[in-house]
Amino acid sequence: MKFKNEYRRRFDAVRPDPDLRRRIEERMEAEMRNEKYVKRRAPLRMSRRLAVALAAALILALAATAVAVVQGNALRDKFAEMGDTTIEAQVRDVHVSDADEDFGFTIDEAVWEGDVLAVSCALRVPDDGNTYLCGVYAPTLNGEVLDEHWGSLPANCEGFTDAFVAGGGYPTSFPLLLQLEVDADLKAREDNQFSMKACFLRTEGSVEWDKVAGTGDADYADVDVLRYRSANTSEEGENPLIWFESYEAYRVLQQPELTPEAEEVDGLENFGRPDPQLKELPPEAVVTAGLAEEVCAERELTIPLNLSGTGETIYNDVAEHNFRMDGYSVEITEFRLDHFGLYCKAVIRPDDWQDMDLGDWDDAELEKSNPLYRFYRLLTKDGEELGEASGGMMVGPARDASGDNVVGIEVTDEEYGAIPLNGGEELLFAPETGFDGENFSYALDEAIVLKPIYNPAKPESTEEPDYGAAEGDDLSQ
């Protein structure tokens, strides 16, 4: 209640200017008389102007500090910080560069961990006052495009769907870290050739951002937007080379025509409809879509990546992929605990789950009908929160491979950064039951218990379960 009371006191004090009511009333009366009026925007007040100036000054200051960390030992620094010398020793220096005096792209380090290849790289743009969008894309190993692993940069690396803002008041250089999924067979080869592209696009001086995510599902928007992030690595001391303080600004590439009526009623919800063609977005399309003025430079680096001599990697799996809890069964379909975080996906099926048509499912109904339908947090066995405050795990309806809703409950994945790698200790996914503004409370007795184990080999992937049929159902009939 403390937070609520504090919040209420704060906003009780927020009141409109008494004159506002009168002004609105006059405008409303004019509107009701169907009189035309000229819509005017109030001029900038001094405080706003001052804020703009201060913002520019601050950003420039941040840019100056960010330049200093453009290249180096992102991976080693990260692992050293975690105090893990084993993995630190496995980091390979590669240090290849494709740069001229204007634009630069370097790959500095690489390390394998389980089936993930982590690569640190850096981008640089000229300090000429222009604002650039830049990013890396199309990472390949022996010609095969690699998928991005959870929890690092954007999910789709085949196209230039994610960009960092650089120059023009933002840092002119910044490091990146990629985590890429790699087939274990490829890893064993001695003649691996890794390649990756970088692209630099000039954009207008003041990058606009349309934050679509707020008015519809971010999932929708993800598919067909270019996602900007500021390369603000100013969080001193907090893993500045990896964990960006990023602002994800969404800009829709294909914006449906909105009638004034539709816009008024539905607002921005008409934005961001998925367009599969935009999943692979070549840099030129970004220009065509009007998001940037021109492609200024493209760089491609290819490096031999002979890592066959790399020492044993660490991979933590869970002891049981399928187990029963009181009243429901749990299937861990994906689990990985490594130096970059925890990735987990579980499907939970209550024993008394009633088959229902989830084509138009209602969250409120689901929540009411199933106690598991809550936020879950990762805790130690003693109930202490683990990981950064990066979010919990949302329990929602499961989907089958085709994306259709099926009967069941799925715990969707979230990344938890910097979890101590104490394989063997039990972890709890416990439902959150409350927040008093100071602390969260959890139902530990309802927690899903996970038992991580050391497991250097990637586990066989489990079959996608058929949740649509209860045991014994004969679907042929």
Place this chain on the structure above:
Amino acid sequence: MQKRSTRANDWTRLALEKYLDVVYRLAYARTRSKQDAEDIAQEVLLKLCRHAEEIESEAHLKRWLIRVTVNECANLYRSPWRRRTLPLDESWLAAQPDAPTEGNDRLDAALDALNPDQRAAIHLFYYEDMSTEEIARALNIRPATVRERLHRARRKLKKLLDEGEEKS
């Protein structure tokens, strides 16, 4: 000119008298700017004048006002005026509230760190006492989305408020 019904006039009157504060506070919570909140409140109520005939009940009116307020806040970031003046890092500017009340610096700083959607969710939940289902219905988004916004906002608030307490 089509004559407006008495009912429509009643809705606009009610909105001005009873819900202006609701609209204004929500707009302020989302934009963190009194100037923007005033502009938005004005736009929302003018829009209501054009749509008052469609309002069916007071509950419907409140939902409509909340939804249009949030949409208007989002539109603010899309306006040509705003685009010309804002750098990408809008959140930095948003972090410069208009004259925070003395004694609320810690809370204000924490709220500034949230994104506009999270602030709207927090405001409707804690100040307007709306349930996640009511918020979802008003904003025409899924209840799960509301809960997720609340969840993330609470996590961030807790971290920031804890840090603020430690510093003090």
